Amino acid sequence: MSLRLSFLAACGLGLSASLAHAASYTQEMSTMDGGGLATSSAKYSLHGSMSAGGAVVSAKYKARGGFAGQLSEVLGLTLTAAPSAPLLERGTSQLGAFLTLDDDSRLVPGLSSLVWMVTSGPLVSISAGGLVSAGSVYQNTPGTVEGTYLGFSDGLEITVVNTGLDDFGGYAEDGLPDAWQVGYFGESGLPALANLSGDGDGDSLTNLQEFAFGTSPLVNSSAAVDWLGSSLLARGTPRVFTSTAPGSFTFRAVFSRRLGYVAARLKYTVEFSANLSTWQASTATPAVLASDGEFQVVSVPYPFAVGNRKATYFRVRVELLP
Numbered sequence: 001m002s003l004r005l006s007f008l009a010a011c012g013l014g015l016s017a018s019l020a021h022a023a024s025y026t027q028e029m030s031t032m033d034g035g036g037l038a039t040s041s042a043k044y045s046l047h048g049s050m051s052a053g054g055a056v057v058s059a060k061y062k063a064r065g066g067f068a069g070q071l072s073e074v075l076g077l078t079l080t081a082a083p084s085a086p087l088l089e090r091g092t093s094q095l096g097a098f099l100t101l102d103d104d105s106r107l108v109p110g111l112s113s114l115v116w117m118v119t120s121g122p123l124v125s126i127s128a129g130g131l132v133s134a135g136s137v138y139q140n141t142p143g144t145v146e147g148t149y150l151g152f153s154d155g156l157e158i159t160v161v162n163t164g165l166d167d168f169g170g171y172a173e174d175g176l177p178d179a180w181q182v183g184y185f186g187e188s189g190l191p192a193l194a195n196l197s198g199d200g201d202g203d204s205l206t207n208l209q210e211f212a213f214g215t216s217p218l219v220n221s222s223a224a225v226d227w228l229g230s231s232l233l234a235r236g237t238p239r240v241f242t243s244t245a246p247g248s249f250t251f252r253a254v255f256s257r258r259l260g261y262v263a264a265r266l267k268y269t270v271e272f273s274a275n276l277s278t279w280q281a282s283t284a285t286p287a288v289l290a291s292d293g294e295f296q297v298v299s300v301p302y303p304f305a306v307g308n309r310k311a312t313y314f315r316v317r318v319e320l321l322p
Helices: 178-185 207-213
Strands: 002-007 019-021 026-028 038-040 045-047 055-057 062-064 067-072 074-081 092-101 115-120 123-126 131-134 141-149 152-161 226-228 231-234 239-243 250-258 266-273 279-281 287-291 295-301 313-320
Touching: 074 141, 092 141, 092 152, 115 123, 123 141, 207 250, 207 266, 207 313, 226 287, 231 287, 231 295, 239 295, 250 266, 250 313
Parallel strands: 074 152
Antiparallel strands: 002 067, 019 026, 038 045, 055 062, 074 092, 092 131, 115 141, 123 131, 141 152, 226 231, 239 250, 250 295, 266 279, 266 313, 287 295
C-alpha cells in the first residue's frame, strides 16, 4: 500500500470561498481555516480536524480544514519505449516505466530505482537509468528487457532495426550481404569460408558466383538453370540454349541473374571465345526469358565469330562493383 496525500483548501459551498452567516456574526470563510488546527474568536470556535478529513458542516456551509489522506494500492508495473524513435543497430534508446494504481491513476517512479536486465536478443546492455544499447544485426531482430520495482516486474520487446547490408560480425565489409551469409553459414559461421572467393562445397563456383546465380554455396551441384515458358523452374549454372524460333536458328548463352543485381552491386558480363584463350565481351542486351520473382533467366546470342573464328565457348564473368 502507498500513501498519497491531497491538500484540500478550506472553502464555502463547493470549492469556492464564500461568506458564512449566523445570528451573531458574519464571517468570511477564507479566514476561518486554522490550517487543520483549532481556531476561535469571541463568537465561535472551529476545530478543523475534529471530524473525518477535517470536515466541518453547518446549515450554511461546508468547510474542510487541513488535509485528507488517501491510501492507494499498486497494481502493476509497465515498461515503455519511445514509439517514434526506433532502436537502430549499434544505437541507444531511453526506456520509461510507470506504476498503475487501483484508482486507475499512474505514478512514474525514478528510473534508477528499477532493476533493469537484458533477457534476450541483440541488446548488449542497459544502464541503471534504463538506457538500452543495441549490437549489430543482419536483419530486423527483436530483443527483450525486464524491469523490476517494489516486487513488480514487466518485460518489453524491442526490435533492433538493421541499417546496413554488410556490417554484421565477422561477415562485415566482405562484399556479400550478411543475410545471405547467415542463411547458409550461420550467425557465428566461418567468415573465411563464407567470403567472396570461398568455395566450401568444392564445385568450382565461388561464393560470389553462387550468390549471383542463386545457387547454394553448400551443395556441390553442376545442375544448369532451367525454365518453362515464363517460369523459372530451377536456378543453376549457365547453359547453352538453341533457339528455334520461326525464321531463325541461333545459339544463345543463358544464365540466371538477380532482379536486384544493381542494388547488390553485381555486374554480369557474357564473354565468347573460339579457343578458350581469347575472349570477347558481348555487347548485346540480355533478353529476359523467365522469372521467379527474385531471379530472372536471361539470354545473350552468340556472335558470328570471335577473331575471325567461329564462336564456340562462352562464360559469364561476375564482378562486385565498388
